[in-house]
Amino acid sequence: MLFNSYGFIFLFLPVVLLGFYQLARIHHAYAGAWLTISSLFFYGYWNSAYIGLLLGSIFCNYAFGMWIAKAGVQQSAARKKQVLVFALAANLLLLGYFKYANFFLSNVNSLTGSSLSLSEIILPLGISFFTFTQIAFLVDTYQGKVKEYNFVHYVLFVTYFPHLIAGPVLHHKDMMPQFARNSTYRINWEHVATGLLLFTLGLCKKVLWADSIAPFATAVFDGAQHGMVTGTLPTTYEAWAGALAYTLQIYFDFSGYTDMALGIALMFNIHLPINFNSPYRSTSIIEFWRRWHITLSAFLRDYLYIPLGGNRHGKLRRYAI
DSSP: TTTTTTHHIIIIIIHHHHHHHHHHOHHHHHHHHHHHHHHHHHHHHHGGGGGHHHHHHHHHHHHHHHHHHHHHHHOHHHHHHHHHHHHHHHHHHHHHHHHHHHHHHHHHHHHHOOOOOOOOOOOOTHHHHHHHHHHHHHHHHHTTTTOOOOOHHHHHHOHHHHTTTTTTOOOOHHHHHHHHHHHGSSHHHHHHHHHHHHHHHHHHHHIIIHHHHHHHHHHHHHHHHHHHHHOOOOHOOOOOOOHHHHHHHHHHHHHHHHHHHHHHHHHTTOOOOOOOOOGGGGGSHHHHHHSSSSHHHHIIIIIIITTTTTTTTTTHHHHOO
16 A cells, blocks of 8 residues: 555545444553554555565564663673574574565576576565664664654554655664653644644645656656667666656655654654755765665665774774775
C-alpha cells in the first residue's frame, strides 16, 4: 500500500486515525495496540508472507536488547559486548542475504563460470529501515541510553507505518517517550491540520511532479539501453534531458514521501525527525549527503563511521571506512 494510493488516502488512513483516538478514550494501551496492528496490516498488505520475517526480527532484537540490558547489571562487560556483536552480526547477515545474496552469486558465476543459484529472493519492503532502526536500539541499549522496554511500544516503534516504506531511520530514545505521553492520545486539531497540509504538499510532489516526469526519464534510459543493441543512441540533447528528468524525478519522489510521512505522523501527535533538506542546494558532496537522507547519514556516522575511528586514525583508515 502506497501513501498516494486511493485505498490509503480514503480508507486506511481515516479508519486508523479515527480508531486510534476513539480507543484512546477507553485506554491508551488499546490505542497503541490498534496502531501496532494497523502498521502490521499496512506492511502485510504488500506481501503477507514477510510479516513473519518482520515479527521474527522484532522478537529477536527485543530479546537481544533485554539480554544486553540485564547483562550490564548481572554479568561482565565482556559478556554484554559479545551479545551485542552477535545481535549486530545476525541483523547484518539477514539484511545482506535479502539484498546481496543473488548479486554475490551472479558475480561468482561470472568469474568462475559456475552456475550456483538460489531460489528467487524478493526483497522485503523496508528491510533496511527496520533493521537499521533496531541496530540503533541495540547499540543505545548497550550504551545505557534506553530507559523504557514496553514491548507494545517497541513493536510500534519498529513497525510505525509512516516510516516503514522510505524512512526516516528512527531512534528508540527519541520515539519511545512520545508513545508514553498522555498528550499523544488526545486529538490536537492544530497537529491534524498541519499534518494534512504536509501530506498534501508531499502528495503533490509525488503525483504531480515525480510521477509526471518519470515516463520521460524512463523512455530516454530505455532508449539508450535499446540503442546499445540497435546502434541508435539518444542524441546529446535527449541524453541530458533524460538525466535532468531523472534527477528531478528522484528528488520530488523522495521529498514527497518524506513530507507525507512527517504529515501522517503529526496527525497522530508523533514528531518524526527531518529527513530531507533541499540537497540540490549543497555546495559539496559531504553537505549533499547531510541533506538528502539525513537520518540514514546520521546513522552511518554515529553507528559506523565514528565507532570505527572516523578521522582520528589518519587518511587511509578514514577513506577505508
